[in-house]
Amino acid sequence: MTSTSASAEARRSRTLHWVVGLSFAALLFDGYDLVVYGTVVPTLLADKSQIGALTPEQAGTLGSWALIGVLVGALTAGAIGDLVGRRRIMLVNIAWFSVGMALTATTTSIFTFGAGRFLTGIGVGALVATVGALVAEFAPADRRNRYNAIVYSGIPAGGVCAALAAIVLDDVAGWRGLFWIGALPVLLLLPLAWAKLPESPLWLLSRGETERAAAVSRRTGVALPAAGTVPATQATKADKVGYAALASRPYLVPTILLGLMSFSGLLLTYGLNTWLPQIMEGKGYGKDYALAFLLLLNLGAIVGGLIASWVADRKGARRVVATTFLLAAVALLLMPFDLPFTVLLAAVAVAGVGSIGTQVLIYGLVSNYYPTSARAAGVAWCAGFGRLGGIVGPVIGGILVGAGVGGSTAFQLFAAVSVVGAVVTLCVRGVAGGRTSTAVTPDEEAAVARDAVPA
Template sequence: MQSIDVSRLIDHARFNRFHWTVLFWCALIIVFDGYDLVIYGVVLPVLMKEWALSPLQAGALGSYALFGMMAGAMVFGPLSDRIGRKKAITMCVILFSGFTVLNGFARNPTEFGLCRFLAGLGIGGVMPNVVALMSEYAPRKIRSTLVAIMFSGYSVGGMLSAGLGIVMLPTLGWQSVFFVAGIPLLLLPVIMKFLPESVGFMIRQGRDDEARAILERIEPGFKAGADQSLSMPAIQSRGTPLLDLFRDGRAFQTLMLWVAFFCCLLMVYALNSWLPKLMSKAGYGLGSSLGFLLVLNFGAIFGAVGGGWLGDRLNLPRVLAAFFAVAALSISLLGFNSPSVVLHGLIAVAGATTIGSQILLYACGAQFYSMAMRSTGLGWASGIGRNGAIIGPIMGGALMAMEMPLQGNFMAFAAPGAIACLAMGLFALRQERLLPVEAPAPARAAGAA
């Protein structure tokens, strides 16, 4: 019986309507995921005043969602390898959308924190799954670009959150911005109808007829005969998925990826949580401070898409190392008195190289891990990184409580960028050393796709 290499067929397919469909629905999910995540930084100045929160209490309250995200990434990443991407994504959307809406009914910090934790389970769990799904179906030549475009929905969501905050907070109160998060629950039946299941999961489950139908949409000229079997060596796992992340020479790069995720997410969540408050302390009004948050996320779109484009043509880990170096520099300069145009430019660059780099790290992980361990690898990298995301808001609160000068706050936020730059530089060096040896192996090449 003739065997069809599914990975090769997907790698060399031309971008078509099917790919647009996957890109659109995955990006839409990430838009609302980003909205639900950034919303805390938007309402933070109002909550601190209404509930008389100290900076340390506010930082701790912001970390509840991040604890949930860490648990969600570690649970739903590996779980989707067992129950399928669509089921895992559905569960995550219900969690992050439903409990964000309930946040609007919170009467005190305890209720608010509980809802943020439960919403965080879905926010953290959905990210590795939509990245894995987009990576699985994207043609190889434009894989980094498509993942970056899809994940830039996170920044669109952040901009939407900041923009609605500017409009709604003064007149409708902080609760109103949380109620907007219920829209994905209304769209969920449509999303699940059009979002495809992982083809690798279908083959592993013996659902070959469904997989053939998907392949015919990926490559319209493809027709699988009854005497042809579907082959996808990359989906075969050899045991405990977590241990696979450290086998076959992957241990060092796995650890460097975790370090980069940790440092990057620390910078992202420190800035998203405290940038409006720091700018308010520096003398800017609430509207202007939220405008800086909007610029931060606007810059991230250009960083993600531009970095993805560069990553497809150059070496993505090296691109990331350069981005982190620029992030450290731009964040350091935010603490100094600069003209408005320069300040907005620095914030945009900081967004491009922090939030944009977070997006590119997912693309880098998706390329590094084979399909069998992709969700597990991304889930654990994201989960480990959430420790940095938890520390970021708390660190910002501690710095505020210490009454550090503005320059000291931003210098502290910039330091992880230098560490992440070193980690990705070492990742790239290791990759280049191993590439000449590993490239000729057909199964390996398919797995890295």
């Protein structure tokens, strides 16, 4: 290796670490937001002096307000992310998310609390929809699943932080203090992102900005495709960008199936994170034990998701996602039984791998599937449409808990969703060959070859 190539590789490695680190930190607070609501639901239900008299059904609906915001934010980011770039979306929505959390901490009514959750969700959705595209364009093709898993494991890691904060700080700071913690990114993360987060040179190239792309490539060490290896539509402004590309013939059916995969994964993720503490309290476990189950659910997702991503880079993400969905189904079916405590803990951890961990893998699969001109829209579609599942999950849990049905029915229903997710994932193989080799670079084709069969 020459000194010039060694220097470029060092710059690329340093840039990649900044991109991965900043993206992880952004999603850490996304995961914090996801779980912190579940930790405060018992308090809000028990004490009407906080935001008013709250029923379980209303609590489930409030949990969904943030997800409606996520849907709006993700789809909006997808509509403009392939037009305005990854960096701008990230910076704006780190600030937006923080302001939403701060407003939620000050609310005194059910309506204003829901409005704060909705505003927060817009920032969350835009971040989730953008980081997958960003990381896929900086990471080496043969390690994209791994780097995506590291970044998206920020979501369960944030869940762990929220559960720990609730256990340690709830009596000191109260539920409002937990939301104020979620406003910290505007002070801690935004200045770093402003200074260190580059724009994607591949995105610049896809928009026809060849001089800027070359300048960013030299500064970051991220190599641009060699001349002659990129189709003309990639070297100039693409005819179909964003959602228009997703609706084109090669991508339409796979896009629908990938959306259904994300719908299943996020229904499980949000349903379990919102209602697991309440269900476990109903089974006779104290508040700290119930929060410990939530902690274990997210820890299992982190460890299991990273291991599964390592396998996905070797065996293909599609088969791994189907397997983890099925593991979640088995674990959820076992949880209502009178299991030994250690076995119950193992089942909760496996459920975390098969729900939150599976969604981490889905984001990696999707971000690797689409070309640069449609990548942000593809990830945004799955994050946005999937959030419909996230909206349904807390509402279903609230209805079941409010009806006094108990945790058994909820776990069985979530297990059925896991099986549906596995079936949909396996169906992707039959249509994945519909993508065309002219839509992406050779590196991108190699990265998804294991998940596609020729048409």
